[in-house]
Amino acid sequence: MAPTAQQPQPAAPNSPVCAPGVRSGGRFARLPHLAGRSFIPLGLFARLPLAMLTVGALTLVTSGTGSYALGGTAAGAVGIGSALGAPVFGALADRRGQRPVLLAAAVLNSLAVVALIAMGGAVTTDASFPVALVVAAFLAGATCPQVGPLARVRWMALTSRGQAASGLGKDAGRDLDTALSYEGTADELTFVLGPALVGILASLVAPWLPLALAVLMTITLVPAFAVHRTHKAVPLKRTTGAKAARVPAVVALPVLAMVAMGTFFGSTQTALSSFSASYASSEIAGLLYAVMGLSSAAAALSVAYWPRSFTPAARWMVSAAVMAGLALLLVVPESLGGMVGVLLVLGLPVGPVMVTVFAIGGLVAPAERLGTVMTALASGLVAGAALGSAVGGQLAQQSGYHAAFAVPVVAAGVLFGLGLACAAAVRKRRARV
Numbered sequence: 001m002a003p004t005a006q007q008p009q010p011a012a013p014n015s016p017v018c019a020p021g022v023r024s025g026g027r028f029a030r031l032p033h034l035a036g037r038s039f040i041p042l043g044l045f046a047r048l049p050l051a052m053l054t055v056g057a058l059t060l061v062t063s064g065t066g067s068y069a070l071g072g073t074a075a076g077a078v079g080i081g082s083a084l085g086a087p088v089f090g091a092l093a094d095r096r097g098q099r100p101v102l103l104a105a106a107v108l109n110s111l112a113v114v115a116l117i118a119m120g121g122a123v124t125t126d127a128s129f130p131v132a133l134v135v136a137a138f139l140a141g142a143t144c145p146q147v148g149p150l151a152r153v154r155w156m157a158l159t160s161r162g163q164a165a166s167g168l169g170k171d172a173g174r175d176l177d178t179a180l181s182y183e184g185t186a187d188e189l190t191f192v193l194g195p196a197l198v199g200i201l202a203s204l205v206a207p208w209l210p211l212a213l214a215v216l217m218t219i220t221l222v223p224a225f226a227v228h229r230t231h232k233a234v235p236l237k238r239t240t241g242a243k244a245a246r247v248p249a250v251v252a253l254p255v256l257a258m259v260a261m262g263t264f265f266g267s268t269q270t271a272l273s274s275f276s277a278s279y280a281s282s283e284i285a286g287l288l289y290a291v292m293g294l295s296s297a298a299a300a301l302s303v304a305y306w307p308r309s310f311t312p313a314a315r316w317m318v319s320a321a322v323m324a325g326l327a328l329l330l331v332v333p334e335s336l337g338g339m340v341g342v343l344l345v346l347g348l349p350v351g352p353v354m355v356t357v358f359a360i361g362g363l364v365a366p367a368e369r370l371g372t373v374m375t376a377l378a379s380g381l382v383a384g385a386a387l388g389s390a391v392g393g394q395l396a397q398q399s400g401y402h403a404a405f406a407v408p409v410v411a412a413g414v415l416f417g418l419g420l421a422c423a424a425a426v427r428k429r430r431a432r433v
Helices: 028-035 039-045 048-065 068-096 098-120 129-142 147-166 169-204 209-227 229-233 241-245 249-279 282-305 312-331 336-364 367-399 406-432
Strands: none
Touching (some): 028 147, 039 147, 048 098, 048 169, 048 209, 068 098, 068 129, 068 147, 068 367, 098 129, 098 209, 147 169, 147 229, 169 209, 169 336, 249 312, 249 336, 249 367, 282 336, 336 367, 336 406, 367 406
8 A cells, every 4th residue: 555644743833834813814815824925926936947948048049059950959958857857856855855955956057057058159160069058958957946846845734734733624725725726827927927038038138148047046046945944844754765665656647647738738839839820920829828828827826716525636637628628629710819719718727737736746645755746747747848849840740730739639638537547546545545
């Protein structure tokens, strides 16, 4: 039988958890009482450099070398590095604590991105240069501080401890839903704002400026996030041997779900590039994609107000089914305005699915492996996006955007199937415990 999470201990009097007097105010108003007022803006802006890095590398290398192929390869290397590096940092955070791991990542990532900036704008005939450039891009991705996943780990610790300390009973159980709803919205906003910021700064000032800003934010905001008092709420469990290696097999289901979600995102973005090129120019694909991101962010916030009787497994299945149905509408529009309307509606189930998969990942993960699982979920998203971009791009090139839009439909269908499997696995696991 898979190991179960240990029960959290009551919070110390001076820890940043919810006090009994915090009943008043809306659900999102409770979050600053749980974590402190500075935690929310820190967690939001400290993750922005990650959202800027892939597009920033693509823009810098393409403009500096004049090679779209090398620029795309560098951007891909950033994504691969991030997907491989994230679980490593997550596992280290579980074993050593978040603070030292995040501090080290901030320094290493800043150095790697500075190297990428120095090389990205260079023009040379040295045959080894492309390899060195791609290696720098890979290292920049691999050392990215995993602020978003580790923030979710802190919220999980804070909400469980807050419930124990405040005596609010089942009402306090909503705090985690609220926190994860906020986190889903924060992710969506940063991944809309990040590429937009890169485009604005690169076009108006210089291609290297977005990555330079990313370095500045990383070396200042990530350490501030690392030492924020909320890191103390995450219990440090040093386990060794066979016990340390045991992770429930059911964890693979939310990880695969994030791969499917990433495939949905990557293929949709690629297909939109082909679609927009048919009606205007491929450059506006980012704006079209942002429409879905904004409605997804708004819907993610709404999860905090969904009834508790609507279980996470049911939320996953229903939202994924709606996603698959609405994705079929992507082939309908014959104008940019029509596509905006479809994307606006399609984003509505996307945010709730994201929030729910992260929530289930936290439910099925052992307490001592939360950082590993949360970062693995983020890695699945990155890897899926690369897969979706590749498959969608091939279909768009060979058969047009209508064929490419089949990929997000299939990805949403896979999400629904994984939701069914996860619901069955969770029921079976609870029956055994």
